[in-house]
Amino acid sequence: MLRAEGIQKNFGAEGVLKGISLQVNKGEVVALIGPSGSGKSTLLRCLNQLERVNGGAIYLDDLCMCSTENGRVQYAPEATLRQIALRMGMVFQSFNLFPHMSVLKNLIDAPVHVQRVPKGKAIERARALLDKVGLADKADQYPHQLSGGQAQRVAIARALCLQPEILCFDEPTSALDPELTQEVLAVMRGLAAERMTMVVVTHEMGFARDVSHRVVFMEDGDVVEEGPPSAVFASQNPRTRQFVGK
Amino acid sequence: MDFKYFNDPERLLKLVSLFLEDGVGATCSIFALTLMLSLPLGLVVALGRMSKMPLSRWPVSFYIYFMRSTPLMLQVMCIYFLLPQILPFKMDRYWAVIFAFAINYAAYFAEIFRGGIQAVPIGQREAGRVLGYTRAQVFMRIVLPQTVKHVMPAVTNEVVTLVKDTALASTVAITEIMLTARRQVNANYTVEPYLMAMIIYLVLNGVASQLCKLAERKLNYY
Ligand SMILES: Nc1ncnc2c1ncn2[C@@H]1O[C@H](COP(=O)(O)OP(=O)(O)OP(=O)(O)O)[C@@H](O)[C@H]1O
Ligand SMILES: [Mg+2]
Numbered sequence: 260m261l262r263a264e265g266i267q268k269n270f271g272a273e274g275v276l277k278g279i280s281l282q283v284n285k286g287e288v289v290a291l292i293g294p295s296g297s298g299k300s301t302l303l304r305c306l307n308q309l310e311r312v313n314g315g316a317i318y319l320d321d322l323c324m325c326s327t328e329n330g331r332v333q334y335a336p337e338a339t340l341r342q343i344a345l346r347m348g349m350v351f352q353s354f355n356l357f358p359h360m361s362v363l364k365n366l367i368d369a370p371v372h373v374q375r376v377p378k379g380k381a382i383e384r385a386r387a388l389l390d391k392v393g394l395a396d397k398a399d400q401y402p403h404q405l406s407g408g409q410a411q412r413v414a415i416a417r418a419l420c421l422q423p424e425i426l427c428f429d430e431p432t433s434a435l436d437p438e439l440t441q442e443v444l445a446v447m448r449g450l451a452a453e454r455m456t457m458v459v460v461t462h463e464m465g466f467a468r469d470v471s472h473r474v475v476f477m478e479d480g481d482v483v484e485e486g487p488p489s490a491v492f493a494s495q496n497p498r499t500r501q502f503v504g505k
Numbered sequence: 506m507d508f509k510y511f512n513d514p515e516r517l518l519k520l521v522s523l524f525l526e527d528g529v530g531a532t533c534s535i536f537a538l539t540l541m542l543s544l545p546l547g548l549v550v551a552l553g554r555m556s557k558m559p560l561s562r563w564p565v566s567f568y569i570y571f572m573r574s575t576p577l578m579l580q581v582m583c584i585y586f587l588l589p590q591i592l593p594f595k596m597d598r599y600w601a602v603i604f605a606f607a608i609n610y611a612a613y614f615a616e617i618f619r620g621g622i623q624a625v626p627i628g629q630r631e632a633g634r635v636l637g638y639t640r641a642q643v644f645m646r647i648v649l650p651q652t653v654k655h656v657m658p659a660v661t662n663e664v665v666t667l668v669k670d671t672a673l674a675s676t677v678a679i680t681e682i683m684l685t686a687r688r689q690v691n692a693n694y695t696v697e698p699y700l701m702a703m704i705i706y707l708v709l710n711g712v713a714s715q716l717c718k719l720a721e722r723k724l725n726y727y
Binding site: 307308309341344345347348349351353355356357358359368369372373374401402403417418421 | 626628629631632634635636637638639642646647650651654726727
Protein backbone atom coordinates (compact mmCIF):
# COMPACT_ATOMS: atom_id res chain seq x y z
CA MET A 260 0.00 0.00 0.00
CA LEU A 261 2.96 2.34 0.63
CA ARG A 262 5.58 2.49 -2.08
CA ALA A 263 8.79 4.51 -2.07
CA GLU A 264 10.93 4.34 -5.18
CA GLY A 265 14.49 5.51 -5.54
CA ILE A 266 14.31 8.02 -2.69
CA GLN A 267 17.23 10.41 -2.57
CA LYS A 268 17.81 12.88 0.17
CA ASN A 269 20.76 15.20 0.57
CA PHE A 270 21.68 17.45 3.44
CA GLY A 271 23.90 19.98 1.76
CA ALA A 272 26.39 18.09 -0.37
CA GLU A 273 26.05 14.92 1.68
CA GLY A 274 23.79 12.21 0.25
CA VAL A 275 21.97 10.64 3.17
CA LEU A 276 19.55 8.49 1.16
CA LYS A 277 20.96 7.16 -2.06
CA GLY A 278 18.00 5.92 -4.04
CA ILE A 279 16.21 3.76 -1.51
CA SER A 280 13.12 1.81 -2.45
CA LEU A 281 10.73 0.39 0.08
CA GLN A 282 7.36 -1.23 -0.23
CA VAL A 283 5.00 -1.84 2.64
CA ASN A 284 1.97 -4.06 2.17
CA LYS A 285 -1.28 -3.89 4.04
CA GLY A 286 -1.11 -5.60 7.41
CA GLU A 287 2.62 -5.94 7.23
CA VAL A 288 5.15 -5.06 9.91
CA VAL A 289 8.43 -3.88 8.45
CA ALA A 290 11.45 -3.47 10.72
CA LEU A 291 14.09 -0.99 9.58
CA ILE A 292 17.44 -1.75 11.13
CA GLY A 293 20.94 -0.49 10.55
CA PRO A 294 23.82 1.31 12.19
CA SER A 295 23.61 4.86 13.46
CA GLY A 296 23.69 7.41 10.66
CA SER A 297 22.50 4.97 8.01
CA GLY A 298 19.49 7.16 7.24
CA LYS A 299 16.66 5.23 8.89
CA SER A 300 15.13 8.27 10.57
CA THR A 301 15.57 10.34 7.44
CA LEU A 302 13.69 7.76 5.38
CA LEU A 303 10.85 7.69 7.89
CA ARG A 304 10.75 11.48 7.95
CA CYS A 305 10.53 11.60 4.16
CA LEU A 306 7.61 9.15 4.23
CA ASN A 307 5.87 11.36 6.80
CA GLN A 308 6.57 14.59 4.92
CA LEU A 309 8.81 16.00 7.62
CA GLU A 310 11.55 16.19 5.01
CA ARG A 311 11.25 16.79 1.31
CA VAL A 312 13.01 14.30 -0.93
CA ASN A 313 15.57 15.32 -3.55
CA GLY A 314 14.63 12.51 -5.87
CA GLY A 315 12.37 9.49 -6.23
CA ALA A 316 8.68 8.90 -5.80
CA ILE A 317 6.33 8.00 -2.96
CA TYR A 318 2.85 6.56 -3.38
CA LEU A 319 0.16 5.65 -0.89
CA ASP A 320 -2.14 3.29 -2.76
CA ASP A 321 -2.99 5.29 -5.86
CA LEU A 322 -2.21 8.68 -4.32
CA CYS A 323 1.07 10.17 -5.43
CA MET A 324 2.87 12.17 -2.75
CA CYS A 325 5.81 13.07 -4.95
CA SER A 326 7.47 11.96 -8.12
CA THR A 327 10.54 12.86 -10.10
CA GLU A 328 10.70 13.67 -13.77
CA ASN A 329 13.85 14.71 -15.55
CA GLY A 330 15.52 15.15 -12.20
CA ARG A 331 12.84 17.53 -10.95
CA VAL A 332 10.89 16.56 -7.86
CA GLN A 333 7.21 17.35 -8.04
CA TYR A 334 5.10 17.26 -4.88
CA ALA A 335 1.34 16.79 -4.97
CA PRO A 336 -0.96 19.72 -4.18
CA GLU A 337 -1.36 20.62 -0.51
CA ALA A 338 -4.79 18.96 -0.24
CA THR A 339 -3.43 15.61 -1.45
CA LEU A 340 -0.45 15.86 0.88
CA ARG A 341 -2.73 16.41 3.84
CA GLN A 342 -4.93 13.55 2.76
CA ILE A 343 -1.87 11.29 2.67
CA ALA A 344 -0.54 12.64 5.97
CA LEU A 345 -3.82 11.86 7.70
CA ARG A 346 -3.66 8.26 6.57
CA MET A 347 -0.22 7.88 8.13
CA GLY A 348 0.82 8.19 11.75
CA MET A 349 4.18 8.63 13.37
CA VAL A 350 5.55 7.88 16.82
CA PHE A 351 8.76 9.61 17.83
CA GLN A 352 11.64 8.52 19.98
CA SER A 353 11.07 11.52 22.25
CA PHE A 354 7.25 11.07 22.47
CA ASN A 355 6.54 14.73 21.68
CA LEU A 356 3.34 14.79 23.66
CA PHE A 357 1.85 18.26 24.02
CA PRO A 358 2.75 19.29 27.58
CA HIS A 359 -0.03 21.86 27.88
CA MET A 360 -2.78 19.36 27.15
CA SER A 361 -4.07 16.57 29.35
CA VAL A 362 -3.60 13.03 28.11
CA LEU A 363 -7.18 12.92 26.85
CA LYS A 364 -6.81 16.27 25.10
CA ASN A 365 -3.59 15.09 23.47
CA LEU A 366 -5.61 12.28 21.93
CA ILE A 367 -8.74 14.14 20.87
CA ASP A 368 -7.34 17.49 19.76
CA ALA A 369 -6.31 16.43 16.26
CA PRO A 370 -9.39 14.30 15.58
CA VAL A 371 -11.63 17.19 16.65
CA HIS A 372 -9.77 20.05 15.00
CA VAL A 373 -8.25 18.35 11.99
CA GLN A 374 -10.67 15.58 11.11
CA ARG A 375 -13.77 17.35 12.47
CA VAL A 376 -14.85 14.31 14.44
CA PRO A 377 -17.62 15.27 16.90
CA LYS A 378 -16.09 15.75 20.32
CA GLY A 379 -18.19 13.10 22.04
CA LYS A 380 -17.19 10.54 19.49
CA ALA A 381 -13.53 11.50 19.71
CA ILE A 382 -13.60 11.13 23.49
CA GLU A 383 -15.19 7.73 23.16
CA ARG A 384 -12.50 6.68 20.69
CA ALA A 385 -9.74 8.12 22.88
CA ARG A 386 -10.93 6.33 26.02
CA ALA A 387 -11.09 3.03 24.18
CA LEU A 388 -7.52 3.53 22.96
CA LEU A 389 -6.23 4.53 26.39
CA ASP A 390 -7.84 1.40 27.72
CA LYS A 391 -6.09 -0.61 25.04
CA VAL A 392 -2.65 0.74 25.93
CA GLY A 393 -3.43 0.17 29.60
CA LEU A 394 -3.70 3.81 30.63
CA ALA A 395 -7.41 4.35 31.06
CA ASP A 396 -6.79 5.88 34.48
CA LYS A 397 -4.38 8.51 33.14
CA ALA A 398 -6.83 10.41 30.93
CA ASP A 399 -6.84 13.53 33.09
CA GLN A 400 -3.13 13.61 33.90
CA TYR A 401 -0.61 15.79 32.16
CA PRO A 402 2.33 14.38 30.19
CA HIS A 403 4.89 15.47 32.81
CA GLN A 404 3.18 13.20 35.31
CA LEU A 405 3.80 10.10 33.19
CA SER A 406 6.76 7.75 33.09
CA GLY A 407 8.57 7.41 29.77
CA GLY A 408 6.87 4.14 28.99
CA GLN A 409 3.47 5.59 29.76
CA ALA A 410 4.22 8.70 27.69
CA GLN A 411 5.17 6.59 24.70
CA ARG A 412 2.03 4.51 25.03
CA VAL A 413 -0.01 7.70 25.10
CA ALA A 414 1.85 8.87 22.00
CA ILE A 415 0.92 5.62 20.25
CA ALA A 416 -2.70 6.05 21.31
CA ARG A 417 -2.62 9.64 20.06
CA ALA A 418 -1.41 8.52 16.65
CA LEU A 419 -4.04 5.77 16.55
CA CYS A 420 -6.82 8.18 17.47
CA LEU A 421 -6.70 9.57 13.91
CA GLN A 422 -7.22 6.00 12.68
CA PRO A 423 -4.24 5.94 10.33
CA GLU A 424 -3.69 3.06 7.95
CA ILE A 425 0.06 3.00 8.48
CA LEU A 426 1.91 3.73 11.68
CA CYS A 427 5.60 4.60 11.61
CA PHE A 428 7.82 4.33 14.67
CA ASP A 429 11.24 5.92 14.98
CA GLU A 430 13.09 4.07 17.72
CA PRO A 431 10.08 4.21 20.02
CA THR A 432 11.91 2.59 22.92
CA SER A 433 15.38 4.10 22.67
CA ALA A 434 14.70 6.67 25.35
CA LEU A 435 13.40 4.05 27.77
CA ASP A 436 15.02 1.70 30.24
CA PRO A 437 14.53 -2.05 29.65
CA GLU A 438 11.50 -2.47 31.84
CA LEU A 439 9.60 0.39 30.26
CA THR A 440 10.73 -0.79 26.83
CA GLN A 441 8.83 -4.01 27.37
CA GLU A 442 5.52 -2.30 28.11
CA VAL A 443 5.79 -0.29 24.88
CA LEU A 444 6.82 -3.32 22.84
CA ALA A 445 3.85 -5.21 24.26
CA VAL A 446 1.51 -2.55 22.90
CA MET A 447 3.22 -2.74 19.52
CA ARG A 448 2.96 -6.52 19.51
CA GLY A 449 -0.75 -6.12 20.17
CA LEU A 450 -1.07 -3.82 17.17
CA ALA A 451 0.82 -6.27 14.98
CA ALA A 452 -1.54 -9.02 16.06
CA GLU A 453 -4.44 -6.81 14.92
CA ARG A 454 -2.80 -6.56 11.51
CA MET A 455 -1.92 -2.89 11.84
CA THR A 456 0.47 -1.87 9.07
CA MET A 457 3.66 -0.67 10.70
CA VAL A 458 7.11 0.56 9.75
CA VAL A 459 9.39 0.36 12.77
CA VAL A 460 12.90 1.74 13.03
CA THR A 461 14.36 -0.17 15.92
CA HIS A 462 17.45 -1.40 17.66
CA GLU A 463 15.38 -4.08 19.39
CA MET A 464 16.56 -7.12 17.48
CA GLY A 465 14.18 -9.33 19.42
CA PHE A 466 11.23 -7.29 18.22
CA ALA A 467 12.50 -7.30 14.62
CA ARG A 468 12.96 -11.06 14.72
CA ASP A 469 9.76 -12.06 16.49
CA VAL A 470 7.20 -9.52 15.39
CA SER A 471 8.10 -8.15 11.98
CA HIS A 472 7.22 -9.83 8.74
CA ARG A 473 10.08 -8.28 6.90
CA VAL A 474 13.40 -6.83 7.98
CA VAL A 475 15.15 -4.15 5.98
CA PHE A 476 18.82 -3.68 6.79
CA MET A 477 20.12 -0.27 5.83
CA GLU A 478 23.62 1.05 5.73
CA ASP A 479 25.02 4.32 4.49
CA GLY A 480 21.82 5.45 2.78
CA ASP A 481 21.13 2.23 0.98
CA VAL A 482 19.33 -1.04 1.58
CA VAL A 483 21.92 -3.77 2.03
CA GLU A 484 19.53 -6.62 2.45
CA GLU A 485 15.88 -7.26 3.06
CA GLY A 486 13.68 -10.27 3.58
CA PRO A 487 11.82 -12.24 6.21
CA PRO A 488 13.50 -12.08 9.61
CA SER A 489 14.51 -15.72 9.46
CA ALA A 490 16.49 -15.01 6.30
CA VAL A 491 18.04 -11.72 7.37
CA PHE A 492 19.08 -12.99 10.77
CA ALA A 493 20.70 -16.01 9.13
CA SER A 494 22.25 -13.93 6.37
CA GLN A 495 25.54 -14.79 4.74
CA ASN A 496 26.18 -11.12 3.95
CA PRO A 497 29.16 -10.16 6.14
CA ARG A 498 27.85 -6.66 6.94
CA THR A 499 24.44 -7.96 7.94
CA ARG A 500 25.97 -10.74 9.97
CA GLN A 501 28.19 -8.35 11.81
CA PHE A 502 25.28 -6.04 12.61
CA VAL A 503 22.62 -8.52 13.67
CA GLY A 504 25.16 -10.74 15.38
CA LYS A 505 26.06 -8.20 18.01
CA MET B 506 11.19 68.69 57.86
CA ASP B 507 8.00 70.63 57.63
CA PHE B 508 5.01 68.62 56.36
CA LYS B 509 2.04 70.30 54.75
CA TYR B 510 0.10 67.15 53.93
CA PHE B 511 1.49 64.16 55.77
CA ASN B 512 0.68 65.58 59.19
CA ASP B 513 -2.88 66.55 58.32
CA PRO B 514 -5.21 63.66 57.43
CA GLU B 515 -7.78 65.95 55.90
CA ARG B 516 -5.39 67.65 53.50
CA LEU B 517 -3.73 64.33 52.79
CA LEU B 518 -7.08 62.87 51.78
CA LYS B 519 -7.65 65.85 49.52
CA LEU B 520 -4.29 65.28 47.87
CA VAL B 521 -5.11 61.63 47.32
CA SER B 522 -8.45 62.42 45.76
CA LEU B 523 -6.78 65.03 43.61
CA PHE B 524 -4.48 62.35 42.21
CA LEU B 525 -7.40 59.97 41.80
CA GLU B 526 -9.40 62.56 39.85
CA ASP B 527 -6.55 63.93 37.87
CA GLY B 528 -3.79 61.48 37.09
CA VAL B 529 -4.40 57.93 38.19
CA GLY B 530 -7.06 57.49 35.52
CA ALA B 531 -4.80 58.68 32.71
CA THR B 532 -1.88 56.61 33.97
CA CYS B 533 -4.02 53.49 34.15
CA SER B 534 -5.61 54.01 30.76
CA ILE B 535 -2.26 54.63 29.05
CA PHE B 536 -1.00 51.49 30.73
CA ALA B 537 -3.96 49.35 29.75
CA LEU B 538 -4.25 50.60 26.17
CA THR B 539 -0.53 50.19 25.60
CA LEU B 540 -0.67 46.59 26.78
CA MET B 541 -3.78 45.80 24.78
CA LEU B 542 -2.19 47.13 21.60
CA SER B 543 1.44 46.16 22.03
CA LEU B 544 0.95 42.52 23.04
CA PRO B 545 -0.81 41.44 19.84
CA LEU B 546 1.31 43.82 17.76
CA GLY B 547 4.43 42.35 19.35
CA LEU B 548 3.34 38.87 18.32
CA VAL B 549 2.88 39.99 14.72
CA VAL B 550 6.27 41.74 14.78
CA ALA B 551 7.89 38.60 16.22
CA LEU B 552 6.47 36.53 13.38
CA GLY B 553 7.69 39.08 10.86
CA ARG B 554 11.11 39.00 12.48
CA MET B 555 11.24 35.22 12.17
CA SER B 556 9.92 35.12 8.63
CA LYS B 557 11.94 33.29 6.02
CA MET B 558 11.49 36.23 3.65
CA PRO B 559 14.26 38.83 3.93
CA LEU B 560 11.80 41.43 2.66
CA SER B 561 9.87 41.01 5.89
CA ARG B 562 12.75 40.11 8.20
CA TRP B 563 15.08 43.01 7.48
CA PRO B 564 12.71 45.94 7.90
CA VAL B 565 11.24 44.34 11.00
CA SER B 566 14.71 43.82 12.46
CA PHE B 567 15.50 47.44 11.84
CA TYR B 568 12.24 48.53 13.43
CA ILE B 569 13.03 46.52 16.56
CA TYR B 570 16.57 47.86 16.65
CA PHE B 571 15.31 51.42 16.26
CA MET B 572 12.66 51.15 18.96
CA ARG B 573 15.02 49.62 21.45
CA SER B 574 17.97 51.88 20.73
CA THR B 575 16.43 55.33 21.10
CA PRO B 576 14.88 56.78 24.23
CA LEU B 577 11.17 56.28 24.59
CA MET B 578 10.91 59.93 25.65
CA LEU B 579 12.41 61.00 22.36
CA GLN B 580 10.07 58.72 20.47
CA VAL B 581 7.08 60.20 22.28
CA MET B 582 8.22 63.73 21.45
CA CYS B 583 8.93 62.99 17.82
CA ILE B 584 5.62 61.30 17.30
CA TYR B 585 3.81 64.11 19.10
CA PHE B 586 5.46 66.88 17.08
CA LEU B 587 6.14 65.20 13.76
CA LEU B 588 3.17 62.97 13.17
CA PRO B 589 0.57 65.78 12.96
CA GLN B 590 2.64 67.32 10.17
CA ILE B 591 2.61 64.09 8.16
CA LEU B 592 -0.88 62.87 8.90
CA PRO B 593 -3.79 64.50 7.10
CA PHE B 594 -5.85 64.54 10.30
CA LYS B 595 -5.21 65.97 13.70
CA MET B 596 -3.90 63.50 16.21
CA ASP B 597 -4.96 64.00 19.78
CA ARG B 598 -1.92 64.19 22.09
CA TYR B 599 -3.30 61.35 24.14
CA TRP B 600 -3.43 59.07 21.12
CA ALA B 601 0.01 60.18 20.02
CA VAL B 602 1.31 58.92 23.35
CA ILE B 603 -0.61 55.67 23.09
CA PHE B 604 0.74 55.19 19.58
CA ALA B 605 4.33 55.84 20.63
CA PHE B 606 4.07 53.55 23.64
CA ALA B 607 2.37 50.77 21.67
CA ILE B 608 4.96 50.60 18.90
CA ASN B 609 7.80 50.88 21.40
CA TYR B 610 6.55 48.12 23.67
CA ALA B 611 5.63 45.97 20.68
CA ALA B 612 9.33 45.89 19.79
CA TYR B 613 10.29 44.69 23.27
CA PHE B 614 7.49 42.16 23.38
CA ALA B 615 8.46 40.94 19.91
CA GLU B 616 11.92 39.99 21.12
CA ILE B 617 10.47 38.27 24.16
CA PHE B 618 7.95 36.35 22.05
CA ARG B 619 10.61 35.39 19.55
CA GLY B 620 12.66 33.81 22.30
CA GLY B 621 9.57 32.07 23.66
CA ILE B 622 8.53 30.71 20.29
CA GLN B 623 12.01 29.43 19.56
CA ALA B 624 12.15 27.76 22.95
CA VAL B 625 9.33 25.40 21.96
CA PRO B 626 11.11 22.19 20.89
CA ILE B 627 11.02 21.42 17.17
CA GLY B 628 9.55 18.02 18.00
CA GLN B 629 6.34 19.74 19.06
CA ARG B 630 5.84 21.20 15.60
CA GLU B 631 6.74 17.93 13.94
CA ALA B 632 4.27 16.03 16.09
CA GLY B 633 1.64 18.57 15.07
CA ARG B 634 2.47 18.26 11.41
CA VAL B 635 2.23 14.46 11.36
CA LEU B 636 -1.09 14.72 13.17
CA GLY B 637 -2.36 16.71 10.21
CA TYR B 638 -2.58 20.18 11.77
CA THR B 639 -2.22 23.04 9.31
CA ARG B 640 0.67 25.43 9.87
CA ALA B 641 -1.70 27.94 11.45
CA GLN B 642 -3.15 25.28 13.74
CA VAL B 643 0.31 24.14 14.79
CA PHE B 644 1.06 27.70 15.80
CA MET B 645 -2.22 28.51 17.51
CA ARG B 646 -2.86 25.20 19.24
CA ILE B 647 0.63 23.92 20.02
CA VAL B 648 3.34 26.59 19.84
CA LEU B 649 1.54 29.66 21.17
CA PRO B 650 0.13 28.14 24.37
CA GLN B 651 3.60 26.90 25.30
CA THR B 652 5.13 30.24 24.39
CA VAL B 653 2.78 32.08 26.73
CA LYS B 654 3.98 30.13 29.72
CA HIS B 655 7.58 30.57 28.74
CA VAL B 656 7.42 34.37 28.31
CA MET B 657 5.37 35.20 31.41
CA PRO B 658 8.32 36.18 33.65
CA ALA B 659 9.79 38.48 30.99
CA VAL B 660 6.39 39.99 30.23
CA THR B 661 5.91 40.67 33.94
CA ASN B 662 9.13 42.68 33.90
CA GLU B 663 7.89 44.75 30.99
CA VAL B 664 4.56 45.34 32.69
CA VAL B 665 6.29 46.72 35.76
CA THR B 666 8.48 48.94 33.59
CA LEU B 667 5.45 50.16 31.66
CA VAL B 668 3.72 51.36 34.81
CA LYS B 669 6.73 53.57 35.46
CA ASP B 670 7.18 54.59 31.81
CA THR B 671 3.69 56.10 31.71
CA ALA B 672 5.29 59.06 33.52
CA LEU B 673 6.87 60.00 30.18
CA ALA B 674 3.44 61.05 28.97
CA SER B 675 3.90 64.15 31.14
CA THR B 676 6.50 65.40 28.66
CA VAL B 677 3.72 66.18 26.21
CA ALA B 678 1.45 67.56 28.91
CA ILE B 679 -0.82 64.62 29.55
CA THR B 680 -2.21 64.99 33.02
CA GLU B 681 -1.18 61.71 34.54
CA ILE B 682 0.30 61.05 37.98
CA MET B 683 3.69 62.57 37.29
CA LEU B 684 2.38 65.84 35.90
CA THR B 685 -0.18 66.23 38.63
CA ALA B 686 2.56 65.73 41.19
CA ARG B 687 4.82 68.31 39.56
CA ARG B 688 2.01 70.87 39.40
CA GLN B 689 1.20 70.36 43.06
CA VAL B 690 4.84 70.61 44.04
CA ASN B 691 5.27 73.85 42.15
CA ALA B 692 2.06 75.34 43.46
CA ASN B 693 2.58 74.44 47.10
CA TYR B 694 6.32 74.62 47.59
CA THR B 695 6.59 71.13 49.03
CA VAL B 696 7.88 67.81 47.70
CA GLU B 697 5.14 65.87 49.42
CA PRO B 698 3.09 65.38 46.20
CA TYR B 699 6.15 63.65 44.77
CA LEU B 700 6.20 61.32 47.76
CA MET B 701 2.51 60.71 47.26
CA ALA B 702 3.12 59.94 43.57
CA MET B 703 5.73 57.40 44.60
CA ILE B 704 3.32 55.70 46.94
CA ILE B 705 0.73 55.54 44.18
CA TYR B 706 3.20 53.98 41.71
CA LEU B 707 4.16 51.48 44.38
CA VAL B 708 0.54 50.53 44.88
CA LEU B 709 -0.14 50.29 41.13
CA ASN B 710 2.88 48.10 40.54
CA GLY B 711 2.04 46.01 43.57
CA VAL B 712 -1.34 45.28 42.01
CA ALA B 713 0.10 44.76 38.52
CA SER B 714 2.77 42.31 39.61
CA GLN B 715 0.33 40.40 41.80
CA LEU B 716 -1.94 40.02 38.78
CA CYS B 717 1.00 38.76 36.73
CA LYS B 718 1.94 36.31 39.47
CA LEU B 719 -1.62 35.07 39.50
CA ALA B 720 -1.50 34.51 35.75
CA GLU B 721 1.81 32.71 36.09
CA ARG B 722 0.37 30.44 38.73
CA LYS B 723 -2.63 29.76 36.50
CA LEU B 724 -0.24 28.70 33.75
CA ASN B 725 1.57 26.36 36.09
CA TYR B 726 -0.90 23.55 35.61
CA TYR B 727 1.69 21.70 33.56
N1 LIG C 1 18.70 17.94 9.48
C1 LIG C 1 19.88 17.40 9.12
N2 LIG C 1 20.85 18.18 8.62
C2 LIG C 1 22.04 17.66 8.24
N3 LIG C 1 22.36 16.37 8.32
C3 LIG C 1 21.43 15.52 8.80
C4 LIG C 1 20.16 15.99 9.23
N4 LIG C 1 19.44 14.93 9.67
C5 LIG C 1 20.23 13.87 9.52
N5 LIG C 1 21.42 14.21 9.00
C6 LIG C 1 22.53 13.29 8.69
O1 LIG C 1 22.01 12.24 7.91
C7 LIG C 1 22.60 11.01 8.27
C8 LIG C 1 21.53 10.00 8.57
O2 LIG C 1 20.84 10.41 9.71
P1 LIG C 1 19.61 9.60 10.30
O3 LIG C 1 19.15 10.33 11.51
O4 LIG C 1 18.61 9.35 9.25
O5 LIG C 1 20.29 8.23 10.72
P2 LIG C 1 19.67 7.04 11.56
O6 LIG C 1 19.85 5.83 10.74
O7 LIG C 1 18.32 7.36 11.99
O8 LIG C 1 20.65 6.98 12.80
P3 LIG C 1 20.34 6.68 14.34
O9 LIG C 1 20.29 5.21 14.49
O10 LIG C 1 21.50 7.28 15.06
O11 LIG C 1 19.05 7.34 14.68
C9 LIG C 1 23.53 11.29 9.43
O12 LIG C 1 24.85 11.32 8.92
C10 LIG C 1 23.11 12.61 9.91
O13 LIG C 1 24.23 13.33 10.40
MG1 LIG D 1 17.41 7.83 13.87
